[in-house]
Amino acid sequence: MLRTTGKRAGVALVSILGVAVLTFFITQLLPGDPARIAAGQYASEEQVADVRAKYGLDQSVPAQFAQYMGDFFRMDLGTSIRTDQPVRDELTSRLPATLELGLTALLIAVLLGVGLGVTAAVHRYRIGDRLVQVFVVLASATAVFWIALVAITTLVNGWGIFTSPTGRLPRGFAPPEHVTGLYVVDALLAGDPATAGAALRTLLLPALLLGVLASPSIVKIVRSATIRALESDFARTSRSFGYPARSILFQDGLRNSLLPVITNVGLVAGFVLAGGDVIIEQLFAWPGIGGYAYSSLQENDLFALRGYVIAIGVAYVLINTVLEFVYGWVDPRVNLAEGS
């Protein structure tokens, strides 16, 4: 157990290092002269040179790389060219918004994915299954920016079901006291259900869009795993004893199909926290790190973009490492060391 833990941690560490190195070299290719951008359009050559020196951009690429890796190990992501603030702080301050959106979306994706997957498995090869399959194809072929647009036009502007996409809280509500940074949670902790409700209503539409579009891979996996489990020898054993259908579905079917979901959650989290998030945060004026990344890209803000990419890469590696542990803990078969 200890050895596998060490090995996994080692692999994670190597991946994180790789993330750092790759990020450096990709962002090194970014067009434009970051120093000139930082110094501003009206800076003299001397000022630009000063800025270049300040950010260490006057050094050779290997020297910059050494500096960068040193900073990386000190968890220093540099200073934003745009705002002159430490990138780490800027990311941290925006992270709760992204986490609130991403985690809600992830929750929706998992609940929807498991629900539909199990439904399809129970109704396998029949009409219920077909309908779920149609959903899977449509949801995985839908462009997130398009459906977000359609949803805003109809659900928000047309029928007023959801609040206007102007950030995390509608007008008239003050952000709750910072505890977790998740408005809904913080508002509930502060005993302010009205604010919590308003925050949830604002959160719901972007989270739903992300969650629904992220769910197909979970549906597919849950469906096939549940079918496999329900058609397995051990489910047949359960039927031979005459266990009720519900017991077979939960104890034999779902219990065994949730395992592959765990590994898939990593991929879904990637979409929800980064891929789709950049676009959704743009469209919903959501003040998270996705919007930050996009602005940084627009402004060729080398350090901010680099910080974002590293943060996402590292977070992704960590998420997957944690999931591997969870998987090993949940699935007895993975942990072979216990056997002998």
Next chain:
Amino acid sequence: MAVVDAGAALRGNLVSRLRVGNPAAVVAFAVLGTILTLGIVVPFVAGSGDVAQEYDGLLPPSFDHPFGTDRFGRDVFLRCMAAARIDIALGLAVAVAVLLVGSLIGAVSATFGRGVDAVVMRATDVLLAFPGVVLALVITASLGKNPWYAAIAVVIAFIPLLVRLARSKALEVRSADYIAAARLSGASTWQIATRHVLPNSFKYPFVQSTLVASWAILDFAALSFLGVGVQPPDAEWGAMIAEGVGDNLLGSWWPSFFPGLMILLTAASFQVIGDWLDRRLR
């Protein structure tokens, strides 16, 4: 046995297989075929709709303009069809590139093992640590705004996926009994790789590449939507949606709705075809 028209037999066979096997696949082929045909034919016949103020701006869908006109007075239908060429061609090109490069790297990794394999696996680990769109976004930003760069970025983003798949399938095949038999028959490593491993493991990446085409179209549209892919005023579905965002919110839904619908139909068709191939080939 009488001489039969082999082509007709094959066609009949294919159609009947499709019909019996999967009505969804028939629909998917039909949809994709229609879009592709229109994408090729329409621009020749009616122009590619890139002339501003050819018509009045923001006319709603009608008989003359089935998808309406955009703010520049261009026919949205014509532009959607002109875009179809670019999007589908790019989706397919990305899929083929990913398939070839990914399978090659995967097969090499599986064949040579050890050092090469370890390096390739760590590299894919690292690449997979970045969600596809983010990776593509950063790469495009680095290379510069250009549809080709965006396509390359999408290719790079998907390659690790195919490498993984090709490698694991190649490893699976390599441990099969018939590989042992071939080795005992005197086949060299190269002969085993080219004659047994590749043909038997190729179909999995091949099936996957159909899905890659679907995802590539989505990602490419997303990049264009974010402004780093195809640049307006060139027609591309994602870019068209980006252009139509404002009009959409102010009540003219058609300039952005139809390109999105095209993406949906095309990507869904590739998905269905992928699922169908998956079932047929396994």
Next chain:
Amino acid sequence: MAHRSRLLGAFVASGLFVAAACGSGPASDDGTGGGDGGSAAVDELVVAYSQDIDTLDPHQFKTDAGYGVVGNIYGTLLQESYTDGGDGVLSYAGESAPYLAESATWDETQTTLTFELKEGQQFAGGEPVTAEDVVWSLQRALSDVGYVQAIGQWLNITDAATDIVATSDTTVELHVTHYSPLIEQFLAFQIFAIIDKSAVEAQAAADDPWGAGWLAAEATASGPYVVESRVPGQSMTLAKNPEFTATDLGDAPERIVVQSMPDPQQAFLALQNGAVDVIFGMTPDTAEALEQSDGLELYDLEYSLVAYVGFNYQDPVLQDVRVRQALSYLMPYDALREDVMKGYAGAAYGAVPYPMRDSLDETGEQVAYPTDVERAQELLAEAGYEPGELSLTLSVPASDESLSQSAVFIQSALRDGGVEVEVNEMSDADYNENLGSMQMFLDSWYSWGQDSVYQMFFLLTTGVFTNYTNFSNPEVDELVRQAMATADPDERRALSQRAQQVIIDEAPWAFLFTRDYLVGTREGVTGVTHANDANLRFDQLRVTN
């Protein structure tokens, strides 16, 4: 989409402002125009900007949103005076009034300007505003910490270290080489904001003596508002500064929420459903939609914000004046004003368009090269280009909807005239970095103060770094130089107009149109400032109903 509004292009330029050569001494009364209304101070106003507030350092410039907000947090020695036209708009009265200063006095030689500070004025942190703070703030402005240095020469100060002096705790002297009315105009802008020296120095580091890192995110307000809270990337809430005593803030809104809304349509919808009270800088589309909505108000403010296609003189093709003129004749001026700008635009006659003072065009209707395809083709033929032979690249900043839409129309129109154009949409960062090296580019520019000489100096005289076309004409250079040294308004106008005519003939730009400044509000919001710097003064906003 964050910085969709390409107003950045204009306001990058707005860092450079010039004041009209009118104003004599300090203005008469304490006078701000003030809103009518007379109602109690409104509790909260939500103002939407298209960008995020990225820095609070008044000497840094990144976005117009950040810039506009800073002006409400920091006080200056002088401020603009406004006249209330009764239509909800407060217009610049053409002179400056004391603000944090009690008085501003020139000596007889007009080389020393002495400021007496108002008594009892404090920073939000509680520290008194002293002469030392003023000196340090002005020195900081003129240091290399930001871009303001570039305008420093216009204050006629030789050395900031020795020419800005505190003679007592409440007295500051500026020693200048010679008098210029521009000096007072400058000092009314937030680039000469008064900052709490001790607070900043407590945070300054060895490699950052001016505390740029700290000031970017923090502010010790000397102006009417303090930063109450901030959600990065989303909003900033300002509250009335309790320490501010320079003017009476009695009727000013208690709280201003500055909301970042990158998407103009979203902002408009938010205004419609009451989530937002004021939109600063609307697009023509949303302005048009707003005018068709009930319960909303559009403030359509005319400015000399000129949109133009710049022709790079370093390009061999564009060096030929016939080509430049031909291209100018091909531009679809009417379509741009009507279809892109939805009529919220005027004609631009030359580089100094109406309503800039001293413009050759007094009505805003003249066009130098009206659309004329035949004439254009003749000129092209003279220059040796048959239809279809010429193909050019037009760069445009993607974030400015109006400009990128204009590009589509221009591309189409030029194609009709036999010139192929490839449109290159660029991010703001790319675009700004490549200004000066692009073949043809679409840009818009606004000079604070709307002064013709200033405008021509920065855009069209040889060697100036914002001369993005690399236009170089000895006659223009000389005329501008003379005008800058001339105090007499009539003589200055004559020199300016001669230069303008040369520029029109040379056609270094295609002079497309002037853009109106569009502020949308819900009904009853007044006190919108038609300011020299095209910024809102939050303390002037009122709500009546």
Next chain:
Amino acid sequence: MELVLADIEVVYGKRTRNHAVRGVSLRVRRGETLAVVGESGSGKTTIAKVAAGLQKATSGTVAWQATGDGGVGGGPGGSPARRQRVHMVFQHPVQSLDPSWRIRRSVKEPLRYLGMADDEAERLVRRLIAEVGLDAQILDRYPREVSGGQAQRVAVARALVADPEIVILDEPTASLDQTVRGRILTLLADLQVRTGVGYLMITHDISSVRRLATRIAVMYRGLIVESGPAAAVLEDPRHPYTQALISAVPVADPRVRWDGVVALPRHPDGTLAVTSCPVPGSCHEHGPGLHEVGPDHVAGCTKAVDPQKAATT
């Protein structure tokens, strides 16, 4: 020619050091069948792979020795094509044929690598297919289109087509039905008579051993615990494990009373307990040496020399 495996050790896992095979020596001659018998985990499959050269031994040698029979002989075609020494027949016949190749190409594969001209190879393939009792039509089919029994015949044809010295049979009938199983065994015996090929048969199935083996080696936990002529080992097993193994086979005759099954203590995970030797003072104290218990018959048990003692259980 004779295939000689000497002191083969195979260890899996660098850290876990799982001894799959612990010092096994074997020899297989042309014309004879050596059956390696054992239960799962005994290391018999590993031995097969090592003998085939598909896996490297951690230590020990695999070598060919001349036996004086000249190594020349009438192959199926009487051709001097004998350049291949060893081939193999696998447990799962269909899986041992490349699914994307027609049967013809699979059977011909060894000949192609020997550089034989195609028409000659075709003749040889057809002859072999006939010899394994199949119709030539089957050559145009794909593996998925034939039955398990047919596929195994094809596999036998392929194994023999290049006229090897030794064919390794890895559980050749384990996945086949009872009646097919009998026919394949008969075919193998028949082909051995005709071609003089030697078999190294790996199996857990005692009844197929009875049908084919000339010699038997019993493996247990990576060791050979007993080996000798088939009849001797089957009729007079000396090692307690061999006795348990043989006694456990149910006899297909209801009149034969089936009792006296030797129970072997096991751990819950199925591995036999180390103290499984029913005889006190077991070989585990003295090392697993093999002792001569009869003509060419050895057993790795100190008490096995005295059948009286060993049989008491």
Next chain:
Amino acid sequence: MSLLTVRGLSIQTRTGVSLVRDLSLDVGAGEVVGIVGESGSGKTMTALSLLGLLPDGVHVSAGEAELEGRRFLDGPRMLARPNATMIFQNPTAALNPTMRIGAQLVRLLRFLDRSGTDGSAGRRRGDVRERAAALVSSVGIADPAAVLGRYPHQLSGGMNQRVMIAMAIAARPSLLVADEPTTGLDVTVQAQILDLIRATVAQHGIGVLFVSHDMGVIAQMCQRVAVMYDGEVREFAAVDDIYHRPGDAYTRELLASASDHPRPEEVADGTRAG
């Protein structure tokens, strides 16, 4: 009177392919009746149909069956409690891989308690684990506590089959259906499992329907045997008659192939689809 009577059982797939045709057999109380045949002969389908376990797309098309005089058919189980239970080939796969053995036994015991017809209703929860341990030790497992705490993949096939037998017995069935219960197990383990089945059957006096392809196992386990080929029963008779006076050609072939000595004519007749 026999315990189990099956008359005219036919099983078909949804597409009409016939898997079992007109099968009749009976099992007496305390009797072990074998079904022997090769793969595809329909023997496993017959066994599964009796417990309503036919896979999707396969159904009983005709026939009837009686257990202890009560009629039932394929489909939802019609009996109030599982008075017929089954053990399977590949016991490791027949147990839920994500539940410890103890939990699976407890699940079964609780279920049996709830269904309550074995007179044990209302037992307290506390003793369920003890009963589970007792069950496990009753099938010859030396260290019940250790086995209950393990997952199926941590136990050998033989051990898992013992657990399956314990579970099958826990339901106090009158009929045990055993579908190739020792196929895939090592021969020495097989001997022990077969011993256990014989002992258990004798102890509880239940009838067994024993499905196998192995003529040796059948010979040693059963009193009567049905020989199946291609969905039909070729011969149903006492085991001694089948082995020594086979009335059917196929039975003779089976016996021949199972014997140690080859018959020369086998080579000639080619191979059948396997």
